[in-house]
Amino acid sequence: MADEFAKGLGLLTGAGLIWMVLAGWYKTPSFTGAQLTGAPPSDLSMLGELAVILLESMFWLAVFGAILFWVGVPLGREAYARVSGE
Numbered sequence: 001m002a003d004e005f006a007k008g009l010g011l012l013t014g015a016g017l018i019w020m021v022l023a024g025w026y027k028t029p030s031f032t033g034a035q036l037t038g039a040p041p042s043d044l045s046m047l048g049e050l051a052v053i054l055l056e057s058m059f060w061l062a063v064f065g066a067i068l069f070w071v072g073v074p075l076g077r078e079a080y081a082r083v084s085g086e
Helices: 001-026 048-085
Strands: none
Touching: 001 048
């Protein structure tokens, strides 16, 4: 069980760090404005658009990755143990 916790924590912190860096670059309009939650600029290049897509995907990877390893995998193993009779 400790390895699932470590994998979930790794996904949460790794993807969360990437999300925070990209959100700081693309979603912070000013120093005193909305921090990490503003709207991305509308005049982005192709690489900027890809970065915003990566930003959104890292957010959801952090959320669902941690839930998968902390809840989904233990529930799956418990269900398998009950079905197989172990």
